[in-house]
Amino acid sequence: MNFLSEIFKRRGLIVGPLLVAAMAVLPLIDFELPGIFPGPSSNPGTLQILALALLIGSLALSYHLLLGVAGLLSFGHALYFAIGTYGLAILLRQTDIALLPAMLIVGLVGLVVAAVLGRISLQVSGIAFAMVTLAFAQAGSVLIRRNSEITNGEEGLPINTANVPDYLVGVVNTKNLFWLALVIAVIAFLLVTWFEKSRAGHVVAATRENELRVRVLGIRPTRVKILAVVSAGVIATVAGMVYFVLQSTASPANISADLTLTLLVIVVLGGVGSRWGALIGGVIYMILDQRLTSLARAPELKELPEFLYIPLSEPLFLLGSIFILVVLFLPGGFAGLAKRFRTGKRAKLKELA
Amino acid sequence: MSDVILLLMTGLGLGALYFLIAGGLSLIYGLMGVLNFAHGSFLTVGAIAGWEISKLLGGDSWGVLLISMVVGALVGAVVATATELLLIRPLYLRHIEQALITVGLSLASVALFEGIWGVDPNYVSRPPWLIEVTKIAGALVPNDRFLLIGSAVLVLFGMLAFLRYTRFGLIIRAGVENRAMVQALGIDVRRAFTLVFAIGGAVAGFGGVLASQYFGYVSPHLGGNLLIFAFIVTIIGGLGSLVGAAIASVLVAVLQQFANFYLGGTGDLVIVVLLIVVLLTRPTGLLGKRAH
Amino acid sequence: MSDLSVLELKGLGLSIGGARIINDVSFSVPQGQMLGLIGPNGAGKTTLFNLISGLMMPTEGEILLRGKSLSKQSIEARSRAGIGRTFQTSSLFPGLSAFENVRLAAQVKIGGEISLFKFPTRKDEASILTKQCLDEVGLAQSQHETLAGVLSHGDRRKLEIAMLLAMDPSVILLDEPMAGVASADVPGLVEVIRGVHSSGRTVLMVEHHIEIVLGLVDKVAVLHHGELLALDEPSKVMANETVQSAYLGEKP
Ligand SMILES: Nc1ncnc2c1ncn2[C@@H]1O[C@H](COP(=O)(O)OP(=O)(O)OP(=O)(O)O)[C@@H](O)[C@H]1O
Ligand SMILES: [Mg+2]
Numbered sequence: 077m078n079f080l081s082e083i084f085k086r087r088g089l090i091v092g093p094l095l096v097a098a099m100a101v102l103p104l105i106d107f108e109l110p111g112i113f114p115g116p117s118s119n120p121g122t123l124q125i126l127a128l129a130l131l132i133g134s135l136a137l138s139y140h141l142l143l144g145v146a147g148l149l150s151f152g153h154a155l156y157f158a159i160g161t162y163g164l165a166i167l168l169r170q171t172d173i174a175l176l177p178a179m180l181i182v183g184l185v186g187l188v189v190a191a192v193l194g195r196i197s198l199q200v201s202g203i204a205f206a207m208v209t210l211a212f213a214q215a216g217s218v219l220i221r222r223n224s225e226i227t228n229g230e231e232g233l234p235i236n237t238a239n240v241p242d243y244l245v246g247v248v249n250t251k252n253l254f255w256l257a258l259v260i261a262v263i264a265f266l267l268v269t270w271f272e273k274s275r276a277g278h279v280v281a282a283t284r285e286n287e288l289r290v291r292v293l294g295i296r297p298t299r300v301k302i303l304a305v306v307s308a309g310v311i312a313t314v315a316g317m318v319y320f321v322l323q324s325t326a327s328p329a330n331i332s333a334d335l336t337l338t339l340l341v342i343v344v345l346g347g348v349g350s351r352w353g354a355l356i357g358g359v360i361y362m363i364l365d366q367r368l369t370s371l372a373r374a375p376e377l378k379e380l381p382e383f384l385y386i387p388l389s390e391p392l393f394l395l396g397s398i399f400i401l402v403v404l405f406l407p408g409g410f411a412g413l414a415k416r417f418r419t420g421k422r423a424k425l426k427e428l429a
Numbered sequence: 430m431s432d433v434i435l436l437l438m439t440g441l442g443l444g445a446l447y448f449l450i451a452g453g454l455s456l457i458y459g460l461m462g463v464l465n466f467a468h469g470s471f472l473t474v475g476a477i478a479g480w481e482i483s484k485l486l487g488g489d490s491w492g493v494l495l496i497s498m499v500v501g502a503l504v505g506a507v508v509a510t511a512t513e514l515l516l517i518r519p520l521y522l523r524h525i526e527q528a529l530i531t532v533g534l535s536l537a538s539v540a541l542f543e544g545i546w547g548v549d550p551n552y553v554s555r556p557p558w559l560i561e562v563t564k565i566a567g568a569l570v571p572n573d574r575f576l577l578i579g580s581a582v583l584v585l586f587g588m589l590a591f592l593r594y595t596r597f598g599l600i601i602r603a604g605v606e607n608r609a610m611v612q613a614l615g616i617d618v619r620r621a622f623t624l625v626f627a628i629g630g631a632v633a634g635f636g637g638v639l640a641s642q643y644f645g646y647v648s649p650h651l652g653g654n655l656l657i658f659a660f661i662v663t664i665i666g667g668l669g670s671l672v673g674a675a676i677a678s679v680l681v682a683v684l685q686q687f688a689n690f691y692l693g694g695t696g697d698l699v700i701v702v703l704l705i706v707v708l709l710t711r712p713t714g715l716l717g718k719r720a721h
Numbered sequence: 722m723s724d725l726s727v728l729e730l731k732g733l734g735l736s737i738g739g740a741r742i743i744n745d746v747s748f749s750v751p752q753g754q755m756l757g758l759i760g761p762n763g764a765g766k767t768t769l770f771n772l773i774s775g776l777m778m779p780t781e782g783e784i785l786l787r788g789k790s791l792s793k794q795s796i797e798a799r800s801r802a803g804i805g806r807t808f809q810t811s812s813l814f815p816g817l818s819a820f821e822n823v824r825l826a827a828q829v830k831i832g833g834e835i836s837l838f839k840f841p842t843r844k845d846e847a848s849i850l851t852k853q854c855l856d857e858v859g860l861a862q863s864q865h866e867t868l869a870g871v872l873s874h875g876d877r878r879k880l881e882i883a884m885l886l887a888m889d890p891s892v893i894l895l896d897e898p899m900a901g902v903a904s905a906d907v908p909g910l911v912e913v914i915r916g917v918h919s920s921g922r923t924v925l926m927v928e929h930h931i932e933i934v935l936g937l938v939d940k941v942a943v944l945h946h947g948e949l950l951a952l953d954e955p956s957k958v959m960a961n962e963t964v965q966s967a968y969l970g971e972k973p
């Protein structure tokens with residue numbers, strides 16, 4: 077098994093960079109994937125969808141850090157994503173700070189908020205932790221809706237591009253944003269990998285398995301858990317910021333409980349504990365989400381009988397249903413399935429909490 | 430004074446709605462250890478069923494409302510029972526997977542409702558009396574508050590009587606205290622699981638029709654919006670405690686109304702803060718016994 | 722006496738919901754002693770260990786480690802102060818490999834266990850220590866990468882002792898280390914325990930195999946209904962009539 081894991085490590089070292097390189101050249105060539113891409117890969121519409129997908133993939137990776145690595149079930153992770161989107165939106169609108177320093181400030185805000193709220197919420201565990209995080213996110217959501225002079229309420233806050241460099245503004249520059257999103261995804265992946273492989277990651281994994289035993293060994297588990305919460309929060313904040321620049325609006329949906337639940341679903345579908353599962357799951361979900369809505373408008377689909385057309389045009393219906401089937405019949409998610417094919421053994425579903 | 434009475438009555442009315450979701454939620458968690466995210470959809474489906482039937486029958490008479498309440502409760506019960514039998518039971522005692530399944534169901538069902546009935550609110554017809562107001566000590570209280578409060582009180586006492594005086598009620602109460610012991614006595618606790626789901630679904634479906642009367646419309650997100658508060662209520666009241674859920678429903682809703690009025694619309698925020706304080710100081714809630 | 726004693730219990734008592742689980746237990750254990758703790762099921766042996774390691778808090782009395790009160794110390798502070806324990810039913814990290822289980826303990830011993838900037842490697846100090854400990858308890862090389870959750874019962878007990886060795890505590894609490902171990906493995910395990918003790922550590926051991934206890938320990942304490950009935954050399958304890966009627970009398 078050790079031998080196998082060494083091989084996978086080496087394989088990851090080859091596959092990863094190849095994949096990144098292949099992605100990186102997409103804006104320069106006219107690669108087509110009919111049905112999945114709305115057009116050739118150099119097309120801004122396609123790049124926009126791919127960039128969004130990479131960012132949601134990064135967000136899912138950060139959720140994986142919480143759930144898959146630290147075993148923390150959070151119902152409020154969207155809060156950090158929204159700190160990214162709204163934080164940057166507000167700074168760009170209310171101040172004259174340039175994009176890069178603004179991003180640094182917002183990232184720092186995400187870090188501090190995660191550290192403080194993490195400290196408080198980790199006083200409790202299990203379902204109570206889930207509920208405290210839900211409550212925090214809910215509080216954030218209320219703040220956004222109530223302070224509409226600053227946040228523009230339900231409408232969402234559009235971007236003020238005055239201080240955004242020209243190469244990130246406008247449809248022609250979507251490819252730059254795509255590359256930025258790719259860089260974010262790669263960094264998120266490397267950071268999460270780093271965390272998991274570090275000694276702290278080892279302790280976090282042990283805490284997930286048996287917290288009392290960790291304490292009996294003389295380790296205070298709260299510290300590493302906070303470390304996980306903060307890392308996940310910062311990655312989510314950064315993903316949120318780029319997502320905002322790409323979408324040009326910060327919207328209340330960024331902080332909804334539905335977004336966190338969707339992340340939960342993605343991570344479980346990908347296979348709890350699997351980095352690739354989370355990243356690829358997030359990417360696929362977002363592509364589906366974007367494409368299904370436009371495909372649903374396709375005239376061919378409208379011909380379908382209503383009982384087929386309606387469910388097929390609702391991405392969350394498909395996602396929810398697939399999710400139910402996977403939980404029922406495929407413990408270990410898709411990563412578990414892939415692993416089973418590779419090793420010929422049944423993969424063990426890691427305990428969640 | 431009239432402000433206080435109006436706020437109190439509105440708070441009680443809203444509290445009644447919270448209770449109609451939270452009661453079932455709390456019993457289900459207490460007995461089975463399942464956090465049911467689909468409970469909001471049980472409410473929504475009841476509301477939609479009630480609305481469809483009232484459209485079919487036409488008119489805004491009390492008779493139609495009564496029928497739609499019965500239909501809402503029945504549909505809620507059927508959907509909840511099906512959920513338990515098809516999705517929850519196969520994952521017997523695997524609480525996390527069970528909770529995950531209900532997350533999937535809630536996402537899928539809301540999306541389906543959106544697909545079929547659209548995202549916009551559909552307005553319901555109401556018996557004229559409900560839209561009128563009654564003067565109490567100078568306050569003009571909309572009559573629908575009385576309907577909500579009366580119904581919730583009836584449901585609360587009905588459920589308490591069921592728990593206290595029936596054989597199944599005894600099994601459920603014992604199961605909330607110590608499930609393993611009940612099973613050790615040779616009782617098939619799984620039938621109680623199905624029953625608790627059915628009751629919870631019926632009460633939520635019934636609450637759906639009431640919610641549509643209170644808000645004046647049905648929408649796919651009706652249940653989901655209330656569910657978040659129902660969760661908060663359940664936690665504050667103590668998971669597994671029906672009376673705790675009732676007390677916390679009233680507490681939360683009344684506090685929310687007063688904070689909204691006197692503290693500049695901070696009702697939701699105050700509730701969230703209350704929840705956080707309760708969780709950190711008394712994680713089992715006001716009347717909760719233990720965490721699973 | 723008290724200045725030589727490593728561990729001292731003073732009037733220790735625990736009531737839970739009106740039930741008296743530990744009642745006025747006082748004794749001290751000198752440096753390097755191996756003390757056997759015996760008593761019928763439900764006597765309170767495990768509870769006593771839970772009190773010492775901080776999993777439970779006493780309602781009366783206090784526990785001193787080298788003269789310092791442990792009353793306000795957390796679980797983790799007590800293990801850092803040198804108290805190590807095993808559990809009656811193995812308490813491991815089921816989703817981590819046997820090697821990783823022990824490595825965690827070794828990491829605590831060596832330091833820097835929660836660093837984000839250091840990565841466990843096969844050749845670092847902690848890994849070397851881990852390997853030594855695994856070899857010492859005789860866990861087969863082929864099992865090192867197996868998940869702890871799927872190890873055989875006997876191997877899990879060995880793994881627990883290996884974690885203890887890696888932590889290198891000065892006071893060791895063993896809660897029924899032989900329970901469920903195949904009889905062929907018992908002599909080996911006895912040797913491991915003897916080895917742990919011979920390096921000067923103080924050991925408290927709960928064990929139902931009376932013959933093993935008597936052959937291994939310096940002193941025996943008898944616990945019954947939460948009270949300390951006797952504490953003396955094995956032969957004297959066995960001759961004690963109260964003990965015979967309370968505990969050994971149950972055997973034909
Ligand atoms: N948390 C608790 N709450 C209530 N009673 C408890 C608790 N922990 C232990 N007890 C009771 O205390 C008594 C002593 O238990 P303990 O586990 O210490 O016994 P023991 O001597 O280790 O027995 P065994 O040989 O079976 O391991 C038992 O009667 C047990 O039921
Ligand atoms: Mg014991």
